[in-house]
Amino acid sequence: xxxxxxxxxxxxxxxxxxxxxxxxxxxxxxxxxxxxxxxxxxxxxxxxxxxxxxxxxxxxxxxxxxxxxxxxxxxxxxxxxxxxxxxxxxxxxxxxxxxxxxxxxxxxxxxxxxxxxxxxxxxxxxxxxxxxxxxxxxxxxxxxxxxxxxxxxxxxxxxxxxxxxxxxxxxxxxxxxxxxxxxxxxxxxxxxxxxxxxxxxxxxxxxxxxxxxxxxxxxxxxxxxxxxxxxxxxxxxxxxxxxxxxxxxxxxxxxxxxxxxxxxxxxxxxxxxxxxxxxxxxxxxxxxxxxxxxx
Ligand code: AMP
Ligand code: FE
Ligand code: FE
Ligand code: ZN
Numbered sequence: 001x002x003x004x005x006x007x008x009x010x011x012x013x014x015x016x017x018x019x020x021x022x023x024x025x026x027x028x029x030x031x032x033x034x035x036x037x038x039x040x041x042x043x044x045x046x047x048x049x050x051x052x053x054x055x056x057x058x059x060x061x062x063x064x065x066x067x068x069x070x071x072x073x074x075x076x077x078x079x080x081x082x083x084x085x086x087x088x089x090x091x092x093x094x095x096x097x098x099x100x101x102x103x104x105x106x107x108x109x110x111x112x113x114x115x116x117x118x119x120x121x122x123x124x125x126x127x128x129x130x131x132x133x134x135x136x137x138x139x140x141x142x143x144x145x146x147x148x149x150x151x152x153x154x155x156x157x158x159x160x161x162x163x164x165x166x167x168x169x170x171x172x173x174x175x176x177x178x179x180x181x182x183x184x185x186x187x188x189x190x191x192x193x194x195x196x197x198x199x200x201x202x203x204x205x206x207x208x209x210x211x212x213x214x215x216x217x218x219x220x221x222x223x224x225x226x227x228x229x230x231x232x233x234x235x236x237x238x239x240x241x242x243x244x245x246x247x248x249x250x251x252x253x254x255x256x257x258x259x260x261x262x263x264x265x266x267x268x269x270x271x272x273x274x275x276x277x278x279x280x281x282x283x284x285x286x287x288x289x290x291x292x293x294x295x
Pocket of ligand 1 (some may be wrong): 158
């Protein structure tokens, strides 16, 4: 990976605690080497990598924002909710996240079965090995399919076998977008809509999510066309949402941008933090007043 300098904030990254390729500490080291100073670790359905990331961040001068990304199932397409400032020590939250991770495991088992039926047998054991204990996801399956020689590249697995309209795709059992926003809010976090370009009928679903407590929208995202970012900034203004951004770095295939690959305003994290509320949190972490007078 290139050591070229990056932008200082990255609010969307994945480690091997979910479907990224790098351990949390290694991910933070790579980000720090590129000049990232504030990084959210936003693994799917887990906060289990956060402590390791914070420890490495303290060593290297990178502020780690604890986060998770909740993929949802509904008529609205791929609605993914990023939850910021959640507490890894919140046991009630961990129980819900564990349920989501268990569902992920069952879904991947079903996809492995379906792949075998249509002539692409990969072993569940190998998929689990690739995942190294992380929250299971299609990226692990994609890598197993690539290794087995069934697809020419990792990304082709999504294009031909396990993407949404592909033959081995199985829908997930989990949260609706509304439930994901509520889950984050009920545990004292700040929800932002990830890569809004993957939602269907965004302008219809967005006001509903705002009513549920949505506080941000990921306007700065690599695979958005330039004019889309302007549209999302307009929606952020209209609904009073914080414009967030991030690389969605996984360290696998072409998906995502390099760490710190996206520009966003320098006060983005202060604005997000100001959207925390006291109510509903079961957190053992004290509530921090947003820093005033800093720009
Ligand atoms: P899952 O959570 O199991 O449904 O898998 C979704 C994950 O797969 C996303 O978080 C990405 O990491 C990855 N992904 C989704 N679509 C693609 C794609 N077209 N190419 C590569 N990776 C993808
Ligand atoms: Fe992912
Ligand atoms: Fe996502
Ligand atoms: Zn992501």
